[in-house]
Amino acid sequence: MSDSRLRGLIDRIRRLYADRADINKDISEVFTEGKALGYDTKIMRQLLKRMGMKAEDRDAADEMLERYEADVGIAGSATPHVDMAPPPKREAFTAPPNASSEDRLRAIISQVLTMRAERVEMTQTIGLELKKARAAGFDPRKITEACMWLERCDKHGRDQMLASEELFQIYREIGDGPKPEVKVEGDSKLVAMFAGDQQQVEKKAPTLKQRQVSDAIAYAQISRKMRGLK
Structure with missing residues (x-):
């Protein structure tokens, strides 16, 4: 991919x-x-x-x-x-x-x-x-959610959406405690986030909150890439 x-x-x-x-x-x-x-x-x-x-x-x-x-x-x-x-x-x-x-x-x-x-x-x-x-090899559900997130960026502004994601992360850390950041960078991390279940067989199934946070990070990365930002 x-x-x-x-x-x-x-x-x-x-x-x-x-x-x-x-x-x-x-x-x-x-x-x-x-x-x-x-x-x-x-x-x-x-x-x-x-x-x-x-x-x-x-x-x-x-x-x-x-x-x-x-x-x-x-x-x-x-x-x-x-x-x-x-x-x-x-x-x-x-x-x-x-x-x-x-x-x-x-x-x-x-x-x-x-x-x-x-x-x-x-x-x-x-x-x-x-x-x-x-x-x-991509998960259609995640692609649909990414499209919806980008549409909200177009409607409300990228800064407001990112601020909302940062606020969600703060609340999550208060409830669950901070999580160590995964040391994977670049396109491989982004593609892995959108991979279908067959690509994730060997990994432990993430919790709902973990999926939400991972999806939010992926959407933010896509938004930056599509707008030529790093």
């Missing part, structure tokens, strides 16, 4: 996380637009969920809901569907100028559907990258 490969994997996953966050923000903005036009966003979400279901699944859900409504004394009125064939691929719809309210709603739903599909695809791509990381 090489440190450059690890940094490359983390960089790619971070970019995918950022893209997914942008898509989620875009979806939220479209729902806000729909709410401003007077549409019920909860109903829009239910509609989007149903539009993503197969026809037979919608039928089954409608029948079950109608049965439950009857059991509790509510008259169900689910309309059965006849389109049992797999639905064709949905085409994107853009509202024309001076569009009616119905067309604007249709355009909003079409846009949200497209972005939701992109979000699913992005999540799958992230999962694939993490599988590649595991195949390369």
Whole structure:
């Protein structure tokens, strides 16, 4: 394993996380637009969920809901569907100028559907990258945590995050006492911290607190390296 490969994997996953966050923000903005036009966003979400279901699944859900409504004394009125064939691929719809309210709603739903599909695809791509990381001998969980830590650095500032880690270390030493520093330096230490379990078979399993501290040190080292610091 090489440190450059690890940094490359983390960089790619971070970019995918950022893209997914942008898509989620875009979806939220479209729902806000729909709410401003007077549409019920909860109903829009239910509609989007149903539009993503197969026809037979919608039928089954409608029948079950109608049965439950009857059991509790509510008259169900689910309309059965006849389109049992797999639905064709949905085409994107853009509202024309001076569009009616119905067309604007249709355009909003079409846009949200497209972005939701992109979000699913992005999540799958992230999962694939993490599988590649595991195949390369790295622990996907630690890589995910490193990405989340770096995202918090981008959001709150590196100095604030490092100060939080230093405060955690002080509290830990008060509770457990100081621990001797491991005399391993350089990339080998960093890579070892991200190695999968198969790389750690001969070592004694660390405690939860030891893992937290080791992860915090590794994240700080990655942050320094990615910013060109030592």
